[in-house]
Amino acid sequence: MRRAARFFSFNKPADWHNGRMANMSVRSSGISIERTDKYSVYKSVHSYEIDGADEVADFAVGPGSKLYVLDTRAGLWVHDYENRHTEPLFSPGHQLFTNRSYLAAEGDCLYMADPGGDNRISSVAPSNGQLLWTARRWNGIELYPLAAAADKGRHLYTVVPLDPAGGSPDSAEVPAGSRIAVLQWNSSGEVVRVFEHETMRLDSAASVRDLCGRFSLVSAGEGEPVLLDSVRKTVTRFGRYGEDPAVTRTVQTGTPAGVAVDAEGAVYVGDGSREGSSEDERFIFQYAASGECTAKVSGYRSRVDKLLHDRKNRIYALDREKGVITLLELQSRTMTLADAGLPEAWYVSGELDSVEEETEWHKIELLADIPEETQIRFTCFATDDRYGVLEGEVVDYSEYFGNPDIPLARKWKASRHLWSEPIVNPRDALLMNAKGRYLWYRLELAGSERTAPVVSRLRVHFPRQSPIVHLPSIYQEDPGGSKFLERFLALFGTFFAEMEEKIDKISSTFDPDGVAGPYLTWLSRWLALDIAESWDEPKLRTLMKRAPELYKLRGTRQGLSQMLHIYTGVEPFIVEQHQLKHMQESSELRQMFTRLYGDNPYCFCVMLPPECVRSDKQRMMVENIIEDQQPAYAEGRLVILQPWMHADMHTYIGINTVLSEPTLLTLDRQSSMPHGTVLIDVDRDKRIDIHTRLELDSGLE
Template sequence: MTASDNREDERYIVLNRPDMWRRGLMAGLRELPEGGLALSEKPVYAAHSVYAPIKLPPGEEPVDFAVGLGPTLYLLREGGRRLDLYDVAAGRWFDMLDFVVSGLQGATRLAYRDGMLYLAAGTGERRLGAISELTGQLVWTADASGDRTGRPWPHASGEASNEPLDWRAGAMAVDWREGSLYVLDRLQRRMLQLDATGRAVRVFGREELDDAQPSAIAVSAAGDVYVLDGLHRRVHRFREGLEKGRFGIPLAAPAGLAADADGVVYVGESRPLSDGAEEDRYIHRYGTLGEPLGPLPGYRGPAHKLFIGESGDLYAWNREQSAIVPLQRRSVLAGGGSGQLIEGYYFSAALDSTEAAMRWHKLVLDASVPDNAQLEVSWLYGEHKRLELQGAVRDLDAYLADSSIDPSVKAIALNALDWSEARLNPRDMLLSGIGGRYIWLRIRFIASGDRSPELRSVTAWCPRQSYLRYMPAVYSEDQNGRDFLERYLSLFETFLSASERTIDRIARWFDADAVSGEYLRWLAGWLHVAYDENWPEEKLRRLLGEIPALYRIRGTREGLLRIIELYTGERPFIVETFQLRCAASAEVRETFVRLFGEDPYRFTVLLKTGQAGEESERRTVRRLIEDDKPAHTAASLVPLQPWIYLDRHTYLGVNTYLSRPSSAMEETGGAVIGQDTLLTDDGKSGFVQGKSSVGLDTVLI
């Protein structure tokens, strides 16, 4: 983007938008969410900084676990009669439920999603059930031959079968994104997919898993379903019921399977160790296509089950030590280890001055550079875009945009060009050299710690117009002296040019449509506008826009009505004393006096029901009234209430309504529900002797 600041035709080009960064080459860098560039990061799992390994309590043999929000760990024991709850943050175990009374017995598998616990039993009529985490009530069940509605399971083709489908859950997993529940049927060697309400969606994987021994499943954030085949030591990948690939796992006894948000697949080991042998079992990582990514550095030992919760943390179950180990997911700078130097490059596309032989002036960087990090900036001039690259003359911008060339190969070729001497951590730097129409920038990001330098924008100024032009001509005659003096004066130019630009553009700070945040409120203070600090900016901006018109009618009835309407969104009522002369009797007059008083210099502002409902809003309305009313008058503020109260502020058609039952109600002998009555049910399941809806959130068994 090229613009002018109206100072002797000086122009600048800014790199600060994602589309502009992407025209160049980012090698080892990432885009920041708030805009800008930083060194690439990679996710790692390491010992949790807050949560210690969870020792399982004595009792029946644990058979499965799941992790909910909080985080909360749920442990299922042998026989499915007991579920233990562990508050991970507090470090305490609690007995939770007894499934003898729940109607689902013999549960062997457990899963969790969004306040619902899913349990699967290996035998019995009811094979699957959903339990409310909040109430412990059974919400729905699915039996051995059909889904919760009694319909038969569909075939792999999606058509229903009339034949009973006996199935036995070997593992379960949930899709955090869509809410689907996947059950691994180890009896029939297939996958069953249900929605969050227990209705069958599809059956798949029968042919692909026909000769397998599937033992674990996992679902990635992208919706891929992974199945671990312990017999052939391989992983199958499915999407929407179709196999998309498979890859081998060179482990003696693979066990446990998980997939993270980046599509990395994690597989544990369960082979036994001989006495005295050194621990060499790890959690191994694989890419989506099966490429090995090495073991997980933060964990050593067997992992009989792996689970990644909605928060992204990984939990590994070590049966030998009867413990579940939480591993925290965090991001570290990619490409380096302890004490290693991490670097990345940004090569910009050509910045075009549109003029030949342009002598570029300076670069201004908006960047933050932490300790143990730095930015190195160098540049390259050219009158045209064709330069010699790898022994051939190529258009440099076309080369940067060529997606068929690996970025690392591009970086090597571009680094071989004749770049200027690098400047270290510049904020505002002069560009030396004879110049050219185009300029390319090379910015090297370097870090040796755990924090990356962040570059938010780069501004290139041209043509060269330094403070040397204000000096007598004698100071420019000697080239060496000219260069030194120009660099020396650039220090003062850096300090003063920012102030000059601020002064040049100061008018925009007085435009309510152009400013925001603290500047908008500062402008309101200049205009002595009474406003609430909690006002949204759009409301305050609208008020400031009408201030000239409001000041012309300030102190009048219409002015007060309008300013309160701008704040509350509704026009209030104003009752002045002279309007009460219409009283038809002494009794009515007495009521008027009690409600509004008889001071001829007092008036009353009536707010409609719901208008300025919070006390803080009513305080703002009172302040608006005090600032806007004539000095010799007094005012009362009355918020109207939505009920009938005789001899008080009750106004028909404003805050009080008379109604009668509708004809439909009269015919059926029904009742009228009052205006202020709200019927709602935001619960997820029923309560015994409490709210429940048979067929919706409660099942009778």
């Protein structure tokens, strides 16, 4: 007696969790290689793309896709990198600040910190270039700003020496042991907080010019400045209220330059090494809030002179040598396997028990998405015994392959003789020489940096079912020929199996909830629902389920109302002539009702709010529904109700017109005009709360 065919199916997350995996994620859509978000180059802005500008000296990030760019001629430009549009904010030769300025921006605030100009710190309105405030001294100290940043509260932060010896910007000296502090300025130009610490004192004397470029500054959130000292290779992070800072020593090679902080608090530090150093080792390094170096931004390998991070989680890196501002954004990338360092993953199943000795396993069916440059490899082995000898010891195969303490390479080397030859990208493949009660299989997924295969379903069929048994015995006697014939006939076996499966599930194709797309529209035609061809799928399914009851109501007011409610989601307002008969007896109202509803006793009006008919296509569909559902002797007219207050128009209280409580007329959020004010009195001019006529004897300024 021929045994019934069976199969093990893996298509739900719970199915896959019974096995062992590495670098693999399990989702409702299937299994695939783990993915992570990594920074990659989104766009590069070159100096020559900024019309009229010279080489880039500094920049700040503005709203939207705007950059504020300072060039080497001290010109300040507003550049929209998405639309490649540039406008000058300050043309070269303005003499308001020099090309040594540091820019900082947030919202509608733009700041310049200039160690070499007359206005050491300036606030400018970026919309028109209006100078809002400037500062040269603070608490009797000459200011020589060495870095600048802005936070979400539109505060400005500047790094300044608190003990300068004075002099011109080119000759000013800062003695050894001098304090370096971060000043917090509000939007009015006042210093509201000073951040300093003993670790920020200078070890040796230096000129202001030598100190320029040594420090980088950024604000973490609102009120938490983070300072990078590229000489000491330290990052100092202050709390919001100036408490003792956390000091982190950076360990990357090269020269630390530029600092940025993302929304999660991670700190990014660039490498300011000059051209000619090992470019392969120049990265942007990521540090956790604890100070541990957690990752490299390998998508950027160039010099960094300044780093910024915006609210869209993008990183901006300036390379002055190349004159390029590079934008990096988080993009999904395939993770690499720890042992191999390649974008790969593997899965080993638990034992599949057929419950019968010497079972011949038939085939596998794999439903998977395999993009170009990716691969799936399938191998298996079968045995009648769960136990075997590996590395000189008797082991349980399932426990051995599931043991996380045994290195992956060691497992595969020790069990190499057990596994079959790999089947590459199998869709439907016979399992040759797989005989035994138990079967284990292994899936190896190989991806690329950006893409990876996804396995949605895997079926392992058993026992062996071959059409060769239906042929005369002479075709089964030759061992060599029968193997080939068995593989050849397996193709037709697959076709027959797929056909039988479709026949078994044919009833599901008649279920509106079981089909979608063009097939759902085709199925609706079985119910003569031609008017619903362009309906979206949820509405069409509802209509198909309710079609039997709607057919009984066709040609009635109730049927039309329900049909329109399914399509628009709103209960329509239907007016028939017999409802108006007693009101038309008055000659004064007859003319108005005729204009609104007509005088044809076989005509009715269907009224809907304007949000239900936003386009010509929707209006046409509503009119088709009315025409299809109206009685043969009647004619329906569509009226779109507008929100107005004309008493002789289509105005219906509670439908398209609302009477609300009187409210105050509020002016500039401070002054109000009482609702009892009537603006008509001629005798008492310009007096609010007394009869006043606006634009006749009074005005609002």
